[in-house]
Amino acid sequence: MRLAELTTITSGHPFRGKLLEKMGSGISAVQMKDVSVERGVCWGTVIETELLGKKQPDWLIEGDILFAARGARNYAVLMDQVTGKVVSSPHFYILRVTEESLLPEFLVWQLNQKHLQNYFERSAEGSVTKSVRRSILENTEISIPPLQTQKQVLGLYKTLKAEKNICAELTRNADKLMNSIASSVLSGKTL
Numbered sequence: 203m204r205l206a207e208l209t210t211i212t213s214g215h216p217f218r219g220k221l222l223e224k225m226g227s228g229i230s231a232v233q234m235k236d237v238s239v240e241r242g243v244c245w246g247t248v249i250e251t252e253l254l255g256k257k258q259p260d261w262l263i264e265g266d267i268l269f270a271a272r273g274a275r276n277y278a279v280l281m282d283q284v285t286g287k288v289v290s291s292p293h294f295y296i297l298r299v300t301e302e303s304l305l306p307e308f309l310v311w312q313l314n315q316k317h318l319q320n321y322f323e324r325s326a327e328g329s330v331t332k333s334v335r336r337s338i339l340e341n342t343e344i345s346i347p348p349l350q351t352q353k354q355v356l357g358l359y360k361t362l363k364a365e366k367n368i369c370a371e372l373t374r375n376a377d378k379l380m381n382s383i384a385s386s387v388l389s390g391k392t393l
Contacts, residue, residue, distance in 0.1 A: 206340035208301040209267075209309075213336075214290035215259050217251075221291065224252040232281075232290045237268060239277045239314055253289070260296070262288040265306045267297040269313065272333040276322040278313035280306060295339055301346070308352040311359055312344060 205211070221231055231251045237243050253259060262268075266281040272293045281288075290296060299306045312318065321342065326332035347355075386392075 203301075203344055203346065204340065205297070205342040205344050208304055208344055208346070209297040209299050211336060211340060212260055212296045212298075214268075214292040214294040214296060215253070216292050218254070221249070221251055223249045225250055227252050228287055229253055230286060230288045232262070232268065232288060232294070234270060234273065234291065234293050237270070237279045239275075239279065242279045243268075243281065243283075245283065248288075259289045262290060262296065263298075265299065267299070267306055267310055267313075269295040269297055269334075269339060271295050271336075271339070272331055274332065276319070276326065276332075276334050278310045280310045295336065303349060304344075304346050305349065305352050305356070307356055309344065311356060313342075318342065 215231070217231070221233060227250045229251055230248050232243060232248055236245075236247045262281050262284055264282055264284045266284075267278050268281060268290055269278045270276055270293065278297070297309070299309060322334050322338070325338040326334050346352075
């Protein structure tokens with residue numbers, strides 16, 4: 203099925219100019235620098251800002267999906283742990299799943315897989331900064347396996363992601379150990 207048949211797709215909030223920080227406003231703005239495929243939304247870097255204009259924004263809710271429409275890589279992240287009033291920058295499309303048989307987390311996983319990543323890369327336009335047009339995103343073909351299968355795939359994905367994180371931590375620890383040994387040996391200390 204086409205993505206437009208399974209979700210509503212809107213654009214991020216149209217900020218004019220640079221996004222300015224306004225502490226205590228109670229309104230948070232998620233920007234490109236705040237998200238990645240590996241860690242999702244890094245809430246520690248999300249700033250509070252002020253919205254100008256009369257138009258009431260569509261506030262993000264838990265389960266929404268941010269799709270990075272501009273840049274070298276067009277990926278999706280799940281909005282989780284959403285508290286308070288949150289908007290996204292205009293660099294994102296916001297997908298809200300409307301099909302009951304599709305888990306938002308599974309859709310994020312599917313959008314980030316190589317097959318669709320290649321599709322977005324081929325379809326992106328622009329000479330300096332590549333971007334995916336809304337119509338391209340809307341026409342993206344999405345598979346909907348049974349809910350049980352979606353949950354199994356997500357379980358496996360989470361397990362593999364945890365294993366990758368453990369391997370990365372082991373590598374960092376090994377590097378620290380070797381640097382410590384090198385420092386000792388090169389400064390003339392014995393082990």
